[in-house]
Amino acid sequence: MFQNFGIKDIIDIVLVAVLMYQLYKLVNKSGTSSAILKGIMAFVVIWILVSYVFQMRLLGTIIDKVADIGLLVLVIIFQDEIRRFLMSVGSHSAIKTIARFFTGKKGSELSxxxxxxxxxxxxxxxxxxxxxxxxxxxxxxxxxxxxxxxxxxxxxxxxxxxxxxxxxxxxxxxxxxxxxxxxxxxxxxxxxxxxxxxxxxxxxxxxxxxxxxxxxxxxxxxxxxxxxxxxxxxxxxxxxxxxxxxxxxxxxxxxxxxxxxxxxxx
CATH class of the missing domain: 3.40.1700.10 (DNA integrity scanning protein, DisA, N-terminal domain)
Known part of the structure; x- marks a missing residue:
């Protein structure tokens, strides 16, 4: 199972961990109950274990269906947090520099x-x-x-x-x-x-x-x-x-x- 596990997989795991941590900080700062996010993270871990690690087909299929519906529910519940997360990504200085390069717009500066x-x-x-x-x-x-x-x-x-x-x-x-x-x-x-x-x-x-x-x-x-x-x-x-x-x-x-x-x- 782990014979093809390489550098790319390590990078993949690290990026997912960083993304989840940033999402947790964003939700926690916004005042939303962190218990909801912890429950979601626990569900994701169980989903990965059931579907990909232990490959339990029946239980994995049920969880897959629940996840499909749950994704829409999460978007509704966390719509404000998702908007803030995307805005925080877009407001990063590196992203702004790239956007200005392609659009030719200068940054907002006060005289x-x-x-x-x-x-x-x-x-x-x-x-x-x-x-x-x-x-x-x-x-x-x-x-x-x-x-x-x-x-x-x-x-x-x-x-x-x-x-x-x-x-x-x-x-x-x-x-x-x-x-x-x-x-x-x-x-x-x-x-x-x-x-x-x-x-x-x-x-x-x-x-x-x-x-x-x-x-x-x-x-x-x-x-x-x-x-x-x-x-x-x-x-x-x-x-x-x-x-x-x-x-x-x-x-x-x-x-x-x-x-x-x-x-x-x-």
Whole structure:
């Protein structure tokens, strides 16, 4: 049975193990019960043992039929996780480089004329405890989110950002979308994550930031209305208590490629 077992088979096993581990991390981070994934992995191991190792034809045939139906069920149950997994693969720097080479498109980069007003506005809003949620589009378009708010299409300026998020104004509760170096929309509605590992002091703005950063490659800035602190969210990871200097560095294209580390503690 193992006489033809070679290097290719070892590589095959290693790749499957890495894929399963990455899938486990993705499901665990999304807040989905890990018991479901463990049950699936156990079923796959039993399936391989029955069908290919011990070659039990009758039991193997039954499991094959169950697996055919189960695959469709899993796609339905884990549709969000599958989308995030594919997005994480597509957002990898190597994949992006290859895609840019064939499409001729340049990466999403923010100029200083856009970054500086954003940083100044966030710094001022943090001082006055003015809540804000700013979503900066990268390569994945946010047109569907823009349509949920009011279209603006204006130059990025500190005063405009502060006026939009000023307390009791019509658009201050929603999210602002910045794309192609311009403020595209404000008052936008974002999905809210159901992750259970988010600290209790983080409100709806932070949960919305987590959700949009998991579903897209957008960079998200949150200014807390209760604590007057700035947070930066990218790829489902958050960095809290961000200083203006750190925020400017995170928004610089050469630094935003690296994933930010989670720092929940004050």
């Amino acid at each position: 200083d004329s856009v970054i500086t007003p954003i940083v100044l506005a966030c710094m001022n809003m943090a001082k006055t405890y003015t809540g804000a949620l700013i979503v900066i589009e990268q390569e994945i378009k946010l047109s569907n989110i823009e349509e949920t708010g009011e279209m603006i299409d204006a130059d990025v300026s500190t005063r405009l950002i502060e006026n939009i998020f000023f307390k009791n104004t019509p658009l201050h509760d929603g999210a602002m979308i910045i794309a192609d170096g311009r403020i595209k929309a404000a008052g936008c509605i974002l999905p809210v994550t159901q992750r259970a590992d988010i600290p209790q002091y983080m409100g709806l703005r932070h949960r919305a930031a987590f959700a949009v950063s998991q579903e897209t490659d957008a960079k998200v800035i949150v200014v807390s209305e209760e604590r007057g602190k700035i947070s930066f969210v990218s790829g489902g990871e958050i960095e809290v208590n961000v200083s203006p200097e750190r925020l400017q560095a995170l928004l610089t294209s050469s630094l935003t490629k690296s994933k930010t580390k989670s720092k929940h503690k004050e």
